[in-house]
Amino acid sequence: MNTVIQDLELVSVTKRYGTTVAVDAVSHHFRPASYTCLLGPSGCGKSSTLRMIAGHESVSDGSILLAHRDISHLPPAKRGTAMMFQNYALFPHLSVADNVAFSLKMKGVDATDRRAKAAEMLDLVDLTALADRLPAQLSGGQQQRVALARALITRPQVLLLDEPLSALDPFLRVRMRTELRNLQKELGISFVHVTHGQDEALALADEIVVMNNAVIEQAGPAREVFNAPRTRFVAQFMGGHNVIALPQGHYAIRSDAVQVTGPDAGQMDAHVTAIEYQGTHVSVLSRIAGDQEVTALVPDAAFFDAPHHPGDRIGLTWDDRNLHKLTA
Amino acid sequence: MNTVIQDLELVSVTKRYGTTVAVDAVSHHFRPASYTCLLGPSGCGKSSTLRMIAGHESVSDGSILLAHRDISHLPPAKRGTAMMFQNYALFPHLSVADNVAFSLKMKGVDATDRRAKAAEMLDLVDLTALADRLPAQLSGGQQQRVALARALITRPQVLLLDEPLSALDPFLRVRMRTELRNLQKELGISFVHVTHGQDEALALADEIVVMNNAVIEQAGPAREVFNAPRTRFVAQFMGGHNVIALPQGHYAIRSDAVQVTGPDAGQMDAHVTAIEYQGTHVSVLSRIAGDQEVTALVPDAAFFDAPHHPGDRIGLTWDDRNLHKLTA
Amino acid sequence: MEPRPRSFYVLSAVFALFLLFLYGPTLTIAILSFQGPGGGLTFPMRGVSTYWFHDLFAQQAVGDIWGSFGRSIVLGLMVMVTTVVVSVMGGLAFRKRFTGSGVLFYLIITALVIPSILISLGVGLMFSQADMTVHWATSGFGAQLTWTLPFGLLIMFAVFNRFDKSYEEAARDLGATPWQTLRHVVLPIIAPSLIGVALFGFTLSYDEFARTLLTAGSYNTLPLEIYGMTTNVTSPVLYALGTLTTLFSLAIIGIFLALALLGSRRRARAASDAGKGLL
Amino acid sequence: AQNIKDITLRQFGTGVSNLNEVAQKVKEDLGFTLEMTALDTDSVTQRAATQPNSFDIADIEYFICKKVWAAGNLQAMDTTKLENYDKIVGIFKTGKLNDDSVIAQGTAPHTVGFTTGQHGTEFVQEESGWMTLIPTIYNADTLGIRPDLIGRPIKNWSELLNPEFKGKASILDISSIGIMDMAMVVESMGEYTYPDKGNMTRDEIDMTLALFTEAKKNGQFRAFWKSFDESVNLMASGEVVIQSMWSPAITAVKSRGIDCVYQPLEEGYRSWGGGLGISNALSGIELDAAYEYINWYLSGWVGGFLMRQGYYSAVPETSKAFMSDNEWGYWFEGKPATDVITSPQGDPLAQAGDLRDGGSFEERMGSVACWNSVMDENQYMVRKWNEFIAA
């Protein structure tokens, strides 16, 4: 597929439902041919943003540009975007092949051509054998791939995915995200993927856009967002961080950068409040003075060599260079 | 709550639906006052097992003992168990308080007493303020806590939970699992929790029971199951492991025990097939000779000091003491 | 098998009694329709024969059974098609609030609950005041629609309450025009319910008496004819007609069920090893 | 030019005479199509009054004619175009069967049988040359009984309210006819003698219905009926042993082999007559066809057909040719049957030697005490009647 790489841009896009502002003057430039995850808690405006890009929701204010062309008022199919819906929205009465060929049929492409192109797409997602099945006869992962094929057959410049993995069980979710990532690389188009799983976002995204309360809190490469959260919200939401209030302000520090020592041996003392085993690591939750919660992520071997229990007094220590100042 | 600690035992319990055997002669002793997770892929018989314990499904064969008393044929409410249902099954027509007080009402407890006890339970789960709401007016996490309160008001010796967290978003899921864990500790009764998330099981469980194809594949403390999977299935299903076929048999090795070196510098050579960023770590997927996939979990700092890209040739190395022989 | 509670057996007995209650009279009729040629409308049977079924096809002393039967079929089909089309349109429109939708909804409820004879009376009056001739295909048709449309609409409301809108969004996303979305996505998905609406429309019309009474004009529909027969015919031919119309109704249901079944079979045939592997 | 054979005339009326066999015979004899719609008495009235475009020929009763003539939906017929006008029995022309007969109370056919012209609106009391209805069929009605279940002679109308028949009596629910049956009963019981049963005052109406309402509340009646077939079922099933009844209903009960008598009573008969009216809308060739049809109707075949069911033809002479001597003797002359008498459908109704209940035409039509009526206080009566039914 040799789609010309085009960039997508939101210019002060706002969405209002009556008096609620779902998306508040959001501007963002999506890098061409990149995998972007929109991440944020429930109700923060992720879907609304995605649906405005797709054209399923009108823009209350601002504009959406694709390849420098204002697409804000075009119908969905004319935008050069394609959408994959959360529960896939596969047409239950159509076979896999017919689902995939649907957009061609709407365009009036004749049956042989349609079938040929659909076969091509099914090949891409490795579903050729199931072309005649109905969606109800597919597993969740298979359905997801049909939905992908159906969206991709329109040769979109941008593929929009609204929680594409949330209907799958955890095991499958991990496998499918690898497939998504590979597909995006292979096609060389932009994927914009909505999720509220930070692990999913980290694993997939070139760029993560963290939203909260209808605005973008932080956007940037996955590593940057994880390592250098700008705000308390981002630090907490991304997980793996402690936010500590120090006299100079709020700081974030990665949990795996906090070491547990014996009492009085660390930078500060703490009480263990909970222990959570995570396989390769153990997460030690503790409370320091000022009622602040601090989590230390300890490799399992280290932990079990000198285990702690809720109630234990411990010391916590870290390299101050790992403290990262937060702006809000 | 001063419930006497009682132990639960399954003795060769079988469940047949027509010709399908959903649970096949399963025996297990649940330790008193422990948090047990039933883990396994879809359809392996987790729910069937739990529902037999609860009394919502009859036992086809075998018996269920609680405090050495055969409860297999008692009605659910007489067993000393209580169940929390997957989607909570809150009565939509009753307020939060009435939901919680439901079992007392059934027992004929008068309204004032009922209300007092329900208030107590609501206090326990921190929902006092919402006592008069209807379930539809609650968020997922709040609903979950109402369901908990409703189950606990019967003072069960064993609380049975069928995927109690699966309806929540990831952020909330992590928070609620901490609450569940604390609650179990506080009450000192047994929780049996069905899930298909291995991270959930690891974080919560004292003991993990891994089921597959209607039987228990492995049962034991969380750490044991994670570190010493007995079978290929368990190793793969628990995640974080590589299963490697060596001439002497199949071995498991934790992904974080595999190190990436320069090509020809490791024990064996591999091609990187994918890179997955995970925040604190980066997962390097590679293919070794014999078309086996091996994943190495590399701390992020280390990885980004010498990053690899799909297609790169690398070497893999590990300490053979970390190889763990699988029985099947 | 799970053991059955005792209440199951009690309720099964109650249910059997209920069926007996439902079927008893119908069976009585069916039996009596096999009276011998000398038999009357009541027991005891005077012989057993299919005489009255033959008689049904012969000319009756009065009336015109087969003419009215034909009219009822035509009217039933007219009502059926109109009900389906108007209900679908209405159902689609009602998914969105529009000025006056509240009033219209209450009108639909009114149409549903208004005693049928009032429609008959009112429509009859209206036609006579307007100096128009009542006819089963005009006034009768309209009067019946006030009964079938609310049913059809309620069904459509129920259908669209559960209709996942993302299907339409997906279609739009894939370039379908609103009409194409309706034609290729919405209608096929709701087709089983439409069969239900059609079936309802037809049978409600086919059996409608009160609303047709004063609005059918010179020519009787089947229920009016049957009513006429209860006042004009004293032979088991009436029962033979009853038995036959029941069988006819059953045939109609059968056809619709078969259609529905055939549809799902055809789809199911596509593959049967679904969901075997994880992927 | 339009061919008379292409014409379709739409006729409606009660099941009594709207018989498909007639239509068939019309097709055979005259070539044009007659469509028959059979309705109950009330619907017939309704259609005649309110749906002028729904029919060409109205087959209605004289009392209905009185109600609906003024609606202007019918046109009068020129008697000079009627071939058998002279042979129509006197009842329909002068009200008298014979010169010395007394005219019975109620809406006698001749009082509403003539008008001033083709579109006349008033009834006139003499033979004006313009007939509102062409008389076709009539009878003298009385109570029907089940002699096998009663087991004693019945002689008076008052027996209808005899407590002996509590729960086993019935009366018809057609106000204009029922009120006359009631009046017969009231007079027979000696409760009251009406100056004119056919035109009661409000008080008389109240009194009459009060008496019957009382009886109804006491459980005298098993059911009311509205069409003659309901009366057949009531009688044949033994639900009712005494009730107002019409002649063909008796015939129908008898043809099932059940003993049933059309009991002549001392106080006389309540009579009724029916005829054909022509829609005001008819003209030209259709009107011609209608006249042709009516002339054919009076020419005997239909008369014979109807008389075999126990009715009388308005032109008995012409019918005679279409009946056997045995039939004519039994049905018209009141003579003992010389052979089996069968219904038009072929069921035996009487054996040789049997006599018709009530005797000959003269005896029966000569003892008419009243006609089905529409009174001046009809509105009031109807409402009270409604209350009686609802009470």
Add this chain to the structure above:
Amino acid sequence: MNPSAARLSSRRRAAPFPESVAMQSRPNLAGWLMVSPLALVLAVFLVAPIVLIAVVSFWTATEFSIVPAFSWENYDFLFGSSVTYRVFLNTFKYAAIVWALTFLIGFTVAYYLAFHIRTQTWQIALFLLCTIPFWTSNIIRMISWIPFLGRNGIANSALLSWGVIDAPLEWLLFSDFAVILAFVHLYTLFMVVPIFNTMMRIDKPLIEAARDAGASGPQILWNVILPLTKPGIMIGTIFVVTLVMGDFITVRFMSGSQSANVGRLISNDIALLQYPSASATAIVLLATVLLTIGILLRFVDIRKEL
């Protein structure tokens, strides 16, 4: 997704056609166009007739025609007669008794089908079995009781031959008993269907949750199933009550014309061409029915519960 979450999200998606640009400017037009056939039918065959009935109820009548006027006479007569009140009372009596019986039977049958029959195939099969008699002409179904209940009917013959009774039971036919029996026979399905529908939508885990909380069968019925079935009961009630209140044939046939309800009053008037008087009664009946239904609708949001 849990049920309430599903509900929330479907509510959030409430706007049917995401406002595309074209539609936004005239949001009503498309709706109006689509409902215009419906509105037309209802305007012509529902509203206009009701208006006309209301107007005619003030007219006067002759033997054969109705005369425009403005007269309260029809209402005076209606409200002036004790029979009117008795008939309305009778109408309510029938409605109440038939409602109670159809509810009891309908609920029991629906409950049995929804909660005691385990496979959907059997549920549907038995449900269809219940509906089959309803495809026979109502009139025929009604009159088919007559040979069954008559003095010499099957019921009496059987009871006599079993020695249960010495003389035929008269009240089996042409009585209130017969009327109610026929009503119940004709209309129970209208109760079964909506109740069955709502019951089928009750989440089965709710029942298990109740059982888990120690509720006995009757307690589950009373505390969980009954309240959750309320919408279905209401819809069934609306059907049965309006059908019974508007009936005029069943009462006539089964009471042997001896009893009356309002419908019969109207149909008798119509039969006797007393349209204005029929109209007045009709208006009062309509008001009564609408009031009754209005009250019932207070208890259930029909649109939401469908």
